[in-house]
Amino acid sequence: MAISAAEVSKLRKMTGAGMMDCKKALTxxxxxxxxxxxxxxxxxQAVASKRADREATEGVVLSKVTEDGKKGALVVLNCETDFVAKNESFVALTQSILDLALASNATTIEEVKELKLNGVAIKDVITEQIGVIGEKLDLPYFAVVNAETVVSYIHPGNKLATIVGFNQSGFENQVGRDVAMQVAAMSPVSIDKDSVPQDVIQKELEIAKDQARLEGKPEEMLDRISQGRLNKFFKESTLLEQIFVKDGKISIREYLKNTNKDLTVTDFKRFSLNN
Incomplete structure (x- = not known):
């Protein structure tokens, strides 16, 4: 049977596939x-199986907050090349996935993949797009933050994004943005020293002891030296203790207290394609 241009165009709009692929499928x-x-x-699926052993290390990282400012989400969609990552339709697909995930009750990447985008499960949408684009695509990361106020930040270029939760509302937007940018720039491991995982602490202590031994420090001094270096690690690597990059004289904890004495961060998520 003869396939009309309108039918081909309709299928193309439904799937994003090329005109010739759509005409062939309809025929x-x-x-x-x-x-x-x-x-x-x-x-x-056929293209996906061929591409299974390839690395999808480029892509798009986006974050967004609900209109009431109490929930934020961050999603990553990987591809193989920067050329595809910069394509408007690829960015739009990532945005559509983020919008849908944010509006849902999904909390894990597995739940996001099962959500229906225009009637099709996101995992199947991605498979379709592998055939359309011809590159391996992957949806490796999704995170949610719920708080009294959530602020998001996307670094120019869509390679790095953050979401940060605060325990209060009503403070200036710039304060939240400053902290979200701090998380982006300084990549803290946790909110404060009390929230650093114990395995990370042990690893830092071991590294500090090994370094001290290499420097020829006496064995009886290693515990004290490693503890001192651990405290330095806390100051450099936990958000509230980090020096505020826009000031240099105060910590993030002090910056927030200058805004409101009880204002603090309750949660944050960060993802960068570069590290």
Whole structure:
């Protein structure tokens, strides 16, 4: 049967596949749209299996907050090349996934992959797009922060994003943005020293002892030296103790107290494609 340009255009709009792929799929299925979509999806699966051993290290990192400012989400969609990552349709796909995930009750990446985007599970949408784009795609990371106030930040270029939760509302937007940018710039390991995982603390103590031994320090001094270096680690690597990058004279904890004595950070998430 003859396939009209309107039918091809409709299928292309549904799947994002190329005009020739859409025409071929419709021709094979005698104009049956559901079967044509299956053919395009199978093509994506075939390309995906061929690309399985390739690395998808480029991509887009986006974050967003709900209108009431009490929930934020961050999502990462990987591809193989920077050329694809900068493509408007790829960024738009990532944004659509983020919008849907933020509006849902999803808390894990597995739950996000099962959400329906225009009636199709996100995991299947990604498979279809592998066939369309011809690169390995992956949805490796999703995070949510719920708090009295949540602020998001996306670094120019869509390679790095953060979401930060605060225990209060009503403070200036710039304060929240400053802290979200601090998280982006300084990559803290936790909010404060009390929230640093014990395995991280042990690792830092061991590293400090090994360094001190290499420097020829006496064995009986190693515990004291390693504790001192651990305290330095806390100051450099925990958010509230870090020096505020926009000031240099005060910590983030002091910056927040200058805004409101009880204002603090309750949670944060950060993802960068570069580290």
């Amino acid at each position: 094979e299925t005698d104009g049956d749209f559901d079967k044509a979509v299956d053919i395009i999806r199978k093509k994506g």
